[in-house]
Amino acid sequence: MGVNWNTQIRINDPSTLDRVQIEKELSQGKHVIVQFSHPSFYRSMLPELDEICAHWDENLGVRFYGHYSLSFDCNTILQIPNVKTLYVDCLVHAHNTEALTRLENLYY
Structure with a gap:
């Protein structure tokens, strides 16, 4: 199918997920990109x-960005296998980056 880059919807730091809308x-x-700038939004x-x-x-x-006063823990992505x-992207600091290699369903 491929990603449709022409029509992109960003849902930024939602307080709840509106599954019907998504x-x-x-x-x-x-x-559709559901994006988070701080752990308090996605935990x-x-x-x-x-x-x-x-x-x-x-x-x-799914996008993780910002986290300006924090280091993004890449182990977070293991919760969305x-x-x-x-x-x-757009992270000043990140740790446990090896977790990125453990996702098996990524589209290339």
């Missing part, structure tokens, strides 16, 4: 996000 956008062929919702990732293709992306499109 799936509506995906079913319309849009590339409780990664299991639900992983469940959504399991049912959708590479047009559902079904992610197919992952963005880990």
Whole structure:
């Protein structure tokens, strides 16, 4: 299928996941990126996000960025093993980066 870069929807630091809205956008062929800039935004919702990732293709992306006063713990991504499109960028500091090699469902 391939990622649809022309129609991109970004959901930034959601307080809850609106699964209906995410799936509506995906079913319309849009590339949806759920993105987080701080651990306080994603700690409780990664299991639900992983469940959504399991049912959708590479047009559902997850992004971790910012974390300006923190070091991003890349072990966080191990909580979303079904992610197919992952963005880990714009970080000043990151640790446990070897975790990036442990995701088996990434789209290349």
